Amino acid sequence: MRRFALRIAAMAALFCGQPFQPEALAWHDKTHLSVAEAAGFELWYSSAAPDVAKSKEMFEPFEKPNHFCNNTANQPVTPEMVMKQAGSYNKPCDDEGHLYGAIIGSVREYQAASRTGKYANYPLVYCAHYCGDLSMPLHNTPYDDFNKKRHSTNDGIIEESVRGNIAKIRKMMRPPVIRSEADLAKEIAAVAESARQLGIKMRQENRNMSVEEAYAQIARSASLFKAILTWTGQEAPGAEPPAKTAASN
Ligand SMILES: [Zn+2]
Known part of the structure; x- marks a missing residue:
């Protein structure tokens, strides 16, 4: 099975015309769980799962670019940049990454599944995770030597304390208040830009994030995700979410 998975991954890499890269890191698991729990998400305990999905080699080419945006051009993040990535959700062959579009794409998937009455919460699990990645400075800045060297340390800055600090x-x-996809794009851009600016500062000062900076960043992620939950919940006021059935497994 592992050989089969490797072959699929190698084929995807070949198809992409890109070298098969090792897994990119992200906030560590407890940090992701805490973002989703602070936002009040019912399935907070699953919000590290997208990194689990990404770790399976056959899925990596498709899932990995949903977790970062390298922004190699060092452009300020705008709502237009966010919307430009929206169609790239789950698309392989993207070394630059399309984290901003993945948030829009996962919300669209949730809305589409909700309209058909299907169990729709799993797209929101992905959304919770991507909102977490969004505030991480090294997921919003070029994957250069500084990023490679310091990525794992910064992913884990608050990992040991975070579960006690909800x-x-x-x-x-x-x-924020989100009433439309345009509002959502604006808020994604604002969180991404805060992360990018912190990433620039960390490079200038040649240092890691401080603990307080990391908490300020994940509070931004949790705020955005809570606003998404409020907005998407308002789409069907008073409606009970459909129960998960065997068919939806
Ligand atoms: Zn991630």
């Missing part, structure tokens, strides 16, 4: 994150949260 109340602290909640106190720091300022959820």
